[in-house]
Every structure is written in C-alpha cells, then in structure tokens.
Amino acid sequence: MPPADACRDRPVRVAILDHTAELGGAELALTRLLDALDPALVDPVVVLFSSGPLEERIRLSGHQVVVVPLDPTVRDAARATGPVGAVGAAAATTGFLGRLVGALRRLDVDVLHSTSLKADLLAVPAAAALRLPLVWHVHDRIADDYLPARTVRALRTVARHVPYAVVANSEATAATLPGARRLTVANPGLSPDQVATVPRDRQPTGPPVVGMVGRLSPTKGQLVLVRAARRVVDARPDVRFRLLGAAAFGAHDYERELRDEIDRLGLAEVVELAGFVTDPRPQLDGLSVCVHASTVPEPFGQVVTEAMAWGVPVVATRGGGIDEIVRTHPVGTETGLLVAPNDEQALAEAILEVVEHPVEALARAARAHADVAGRFDAERGATGITGVWQSAASDPGWWRPRARGTRMVHTDSRQLTGPHEPS
Structure with a gap:
C-alpha cells in the first residue's frame, strides 16, 4: 500500500455501507471493528439500507449511523436474484441511488467501504458519482459452490477493475478473487x-x-x-x-x-x-x-x-x-x-x-x-483496515484509468494479518 498522507489534519472520514440491519456474521464483525478503531485516525459513519437490530447496536455503542431506506420489496426480490439482481432492482427503484448519493455527499466522507455483496455493487455507482475511492470488504467466498455462476463472474470482474482495494475476511475468500485490486486479508477479530x-x-x-x-x-x-x-x-x-x-x-x-x-x-x-x-x-x-x-x-x-x-x-x-x-x-x-x-x-x-x-x-x-x-484480535484487524482507508484517502490519482498493460499492485495479506500460519 502507498503510505498514508502524513499531512492530513483530521481523521479519515469513512462511510461503511451495508444493505441489511440484521445481525449476521459480517454485521457482528462490523460492530467489533468499529469499537476497535482509533478515533484519532478514523471517523466512521455506518450507512444502512434498512432499520433493524444492527442500527440499534451501533447507536448504543456510540457510533454514527444513517439509514437510507431501500424499498423492502426490492430487498426481498434481491434475495432471490442475488447481488447482481439487487443492483438492477435498486436502479429501477425511483430515487434510491439518488438518495444514497445525496446522503453520502452530506456526510462529507473521504472513502466508501462496503461490507456486504449487495452493498458492494450498489456502492459502485455512488462512488463513481462522488468520485470517491471504494473499498470492498468481502465476507463471502466468490465461488460457484456458494453463489450463482453469473454472480461469481460479475463480482470477480468488478473486483478486478473498480474498487480502490478489496479486503477479504480469510485467505480462502481471497483465493476466490483472482486479480482483485490491492487484495488484502483481515480476519474478523475478537474483542x-x-x-x-x-x-x-x-x-x-x-x-x-x-x-x-x-x-x-x-x-x-x-x-x-x-x-x-x-x-x-x-x-x-x-x-x-x-x-x-x-x-x-x-x-x-x-x-x-x-x-x-x-x-x-x-x-x-x-x-x-x-x-x-x-x-x-x-x-x-x-x-x-x-x-x-x-x-x-x-x-x-x-x-x-x-x-x-x-x-x-x-x-x-x-x-x-x-x-x-x-x-x-x-x-x-x-x-x-x-x-x-x-x-x-x-x-x-x-x-x-x-x-x-x-x-x-x-x-x-x-x-x-x-x-x-x-x-484473531479485533485491534489487529482494525489497524490493517485503517491502513487501507488511509492509503485510499491519500491517493489523489487512483481515479484515473489505468494504462493498458499496467500491472496491478497487490498488497500481501501478511501486512494485515502477520505471517500466515498453516493449520
């Protein structure tokens, strides 16, 4: 990763996007990540596409959360069609993407960080509209035994070309994202x-x-x-x-x-x-x-x-x-x-x-x-992810298209998790 900008006079302002407010594994990991962040380095705000237990838990922990509602019928349809269907359904829903972009603009953030597959894809047009670096945090293996083949192809293609960086929750998940941009591994940590x-x-x-x-x-x-x-x-x-x-x-x-x-x-x-x-x-x-x-x-x-x-x-x-x-x-x-x-x-x-x-x-x-x-320590993972955000916020040229033939730079996962120790 490029070094963080030493001249920043404020913490990196990060909007963390999740399509659900249910308490799944990724959402519970998010709550621990928020608690482990150093407020001197990161100022996070969570943007959810629905209200629910996750919203309440984040608020009770003293963190900022904003809800930009996605029509429940769209969310239900998206569960059947997968993340790709979610993007199409949301795009067809009058006003959602506009409301999302408007909310993010008002929040005045430096980096977008999506933490579910549906949020990953829904964040793409928002990041493009705001010209903000997007970090994908992938908690699912992008493989045919876990997701529909069409979804696998779409996610892998986007991961190679669109996000500033991709964070995977394990080496196993990272292995299903060949060629992903600045691919790093940060395991969910224990508080x-x-x-x-x-x-x-x-x-x-x-x-x-x-x-x-x-x-x-x-x-x-x-x-x-x-x-x-x-x-x-x-x-x-x-x-x-x-x-x-x-x-x-x-x-x-x-x-x-x-x-x-x-x-x-x-x-x-x-x-x-x-x-x-x-x-x-x-x-x-x-x-x-x-x-x-x-x-x-x-x-x-x-x-x-x-x-x-x-x-x-x-x-x-x-x-x-x-x-x-x-x-x-x-x-x-x-x-x-x-x-x-x-x-x-x-x-x-x-x-x-x-x-x-x-x-x-x-x-x-x-x-x-x-x-x-x-x-598996929450602070260890938070430190690594903070480094990704600082790098994204400090790279003014990231948005420029890459020249043909330019080799992608990957960050060794050991920078985040330490030397890999086989089981």
Missing part, C-alpha cells in the same frame, strides 16, 4: 470480552450438551447435525442438543424442514431450537462441545473462533476459512476435530469422541484458547 480469562478446566455438570450457534440456513448444516444427533443419542442417550439461531434471509422454509426432521427422527425431547440470542457466551458456558457443520466451505468461521476463545471444545467441518482456524497437526498440537462436510456419521463419531474423552477434549480446547486469542 477482549470474547476471550475467557483462563481456559476451561472441566466440562459443565449434568448431561453433555452439544451446541451449534448460527442462523438457520441450509449452508450452515443444522440438518446434518440433527441427523448425526440420532446416531449420537443411540450410543449415548443422555446427550442433548441445543441449536442457537433464527431463520434469516428468507430461510423460514428450512426451519420448517428442520423441525419436521427432528420429529421424524424422534428427537423432539433431545434437540432444542433455542432461537436467536444476543450474547452467546452464557450459552457457551453450558456446552460440552460446539459444532460447526457447514455444508460448503465457510468463508471464515467466526463462531469457531468465538467458541475456542471461550474455552469450548470444537468439532467443525473442513474447508474454507475453517482450515485456517483449527489446527489438526502435528500430533499433540491439535486445537479441534475436523470432519468432512455432509458426513453425519463422521460428525457423530467426532461428537462422541469429545463427550467420551473429556480430558483430551479439554486439552485441545486449552490450546485453542491460547491460539485464537493470539491470532
């Missing part, structure tokens, strides 16, 4: 209050409880866990399961499917759908094991780092960012158990391994606690 003071030295009393934390969605794998639960309970009838999270982003049909499967397998007294919780830490205290069962490679895996930081043994599915978090070798340094996606038998066996061998499970959990507390 100090998410890290237990000391690792757990004993499992909770009472029957073992297996938990999963995350929105109800086919890609999160709750259905796989329920089917594995039948195998676990057949071997250990005392084990109970608690699924924390609510259906979001149009996944209510999946919730009904999940409830039907629980009934079909005779697990109504064993599996609890506990719904959304604002703070999962009290729930983590009661878990013997936290399961991550995504059916496709996860872009990062914040739930895994949160459980590890809280001292809870983890079982997770391989792939994507999870392989960067959970260490499985060499022998004696493992921080969790990994299984293949969509393998309910392997998942059941790993859960039983934790339940039936608590001493070994707690040793892995203690190593995980120390490991993630050192590697």
